[in-house]
Amino acid sequence: MNDSHQDVFDNIKGTVGDVTVDNPKMRLSNVDVFYGEKQAIFDVSLDIANNEVIAMIGPSGCGKSTFLRCLNRMNDTIPTCKVTGEMSLDGEDLYGPNLDTVLLRARVGMVFQKPNPFAKSIYDNVAYGPRIHGLASNRAELDEIVVGSLQKAGLYDEVKDRLDAPGTSLSGGQQQRLCIARTIAVSPEVILMDEPCSALDPIATAKIEELIDELRQNYAIAIVTHSMQQAARVSQRTAYFHLGKLVEVGSTNHIFTNPSHELTENYITGRFG
């Protein structure tokens, strides 16, 4: 961090806007994340509401992915990573005895920043989650889940003739949609999406945004995106991160038309980031 960075960093004092909501699905308070000695998230508190899409925006490297990964304890898989703070899902402590990672991640699904299909067929990729959680009692049910998920992710028409082709043989954008289908196949209650449309064309993007809107009726969704337009289109609330701190939270409308913090304004008007 050079001097001007340090100044900016020191000048972010707390979060502007209300981090809490009335109907929280998940509640995080005073979260710090360290990678070894290096701190990546500084004292962030944020609620994820039911039936809501919250967009997380901010310059590259500001800790969006890291924060998102706290929500389903994916940071636990990185040996050097240490997370502190209070986190809960439906009032239950994420690190409590009743909510081990297996159960947690079945309820809080995640679409990763880089598409990561398994070295299996397209069908088996999507069927993987339902199989390990025993969601289908027979093949017909499983077929239904797989086809339904692929349709929702807008991929079915492109792959319906080759469901047994390897998932790795798909194009980058198709792989991204495959990973989305794979996540929604387990019907999680919260879906975390890390730049789910970064490799998609406008048509596929529109389909995913439609899907997000539809999923919102039943689920809570947190989405990381670098596209201001996308954040404005799909989300109800927006959180702006900078240098590991949560600078501002508010209704998307408010953030994009009348941000309170100078950094937020600079970012959304494209002055940096």
Added chain:
Amino acid sequence: MSTTSLLLLALCLAFVSFIFGRQKAYAVARAHGGTRALHSLPGHYGLMVGLWCALPALAIIIGWKIFEGPIVSSLLDSSIPQAIHDKGDKAVELYKNEINNLAASGKISEESDAAKVGAANRLNSVRSYSAIALMIFSLAVAVIGAALAYRKIKTDTQARPIVEGIVRFFLVASASIAILTTVGILFSVLFESARFFQQVSIVEFVTGTKWSPQTAIRADQAGSSGSFGAIPLFLGTLLISLIAMLVAVPFGLMSAIYLAEYASPRTRAIVKPLLEILAGIPTVVYGFFAALTVAPLIRKLGESIGLSVSSESALAAGMVMGIMIIPFVSSLSDDVITAVPQAMRDGSSGLGATKSETVRKVVFPAALPGIVGGVLLAASRAIGETMIVVMAAGLAANLTINPLEAVTTVTVQIVTLLTGDQEFDSAKTLAAFALGLMLFITTLILNVIALHVVRKYREQYD
């Protein structure tokens, strides 16, 4: 001057020309406003001059050395007395050897026969003239080559393609040597096998179930004509390799999974080299371990539960061989398992899979083709292994699949067929080549499959 010092001198010259060539390239570049004006880098020009200096000179030295021997020898012929020539080729050889020894030892004493001394002296002087001529000639060529190349250095001289072309030629030549050797081995085995199959029908060899290669050693000797059914040998090989794989694959795989997925980096750093030491133990050591420790143990165990176990058994050899090839399986599998992208594991645990589910259902299938490749390579190693079998499984070509009996393998039989005194063209000796050929084909097929599988695996994550 000896050839070695001549070579060294040529190399020094080449190095000096390299320096001069580069110097001139820099000078030319400076005159034209910087190295960008040159077609190639200054180093390329230096290399070009150096190569032009070294290569022709080297070619001359090598060619000279090849032709010097025969020419000198034919010169020597003329100084051999007719009387010796009349005694036949062997006498001529002997005479030449004496002259050579005389010339080399330098002890030209009075007792020696005057003709011989004269010949030896002439030989020495021819040799020293030859050496001087070679030195002058090759060094002249080196200097001329370097000078020609040096003069050619201009801004548009295409030094880079020339240098790259020469480098490429040497790389291709090195690769060809390995390939040519393989082809040579293959052909020698093929020809000898063909001779074997003139004496023993190929059908008998491939389908016969009795192996006793004791033919008469000399034509006038009475004795059985021998039978050459290779099936017991291949069955023995198969049996022992199978036992070895039954030991090596589960243990190797599980240690690989442990090392790649569960072990802490520190444990891994200690355990992996330890495992790989297993591969470094000489097979003879494994052999006596099998014969002196494992085989008696198996026999005692077997007898205590009422089984008859022969003192040499396929089981003992197979088990020890299995231990020997564990590192082949574990090390290769460990590599492919660690090569499975972390993102794939994250994807699985992100869906709520446990660690073992992730390993079994995502990582293992992704690594499977590579693992299969490793296992097949280990299998061809097991099939080719000889020493352990000789020491622990015996020499008896029993047609059996009972692991408690003594069996023998193809490689062991090849060794026993070729050791000892016998006529080289007897069926017994030639049988070794036929066995070698069949073994070669078997392992070749295994290796081709393994390589194919491994290649397919590589394509997957690109």
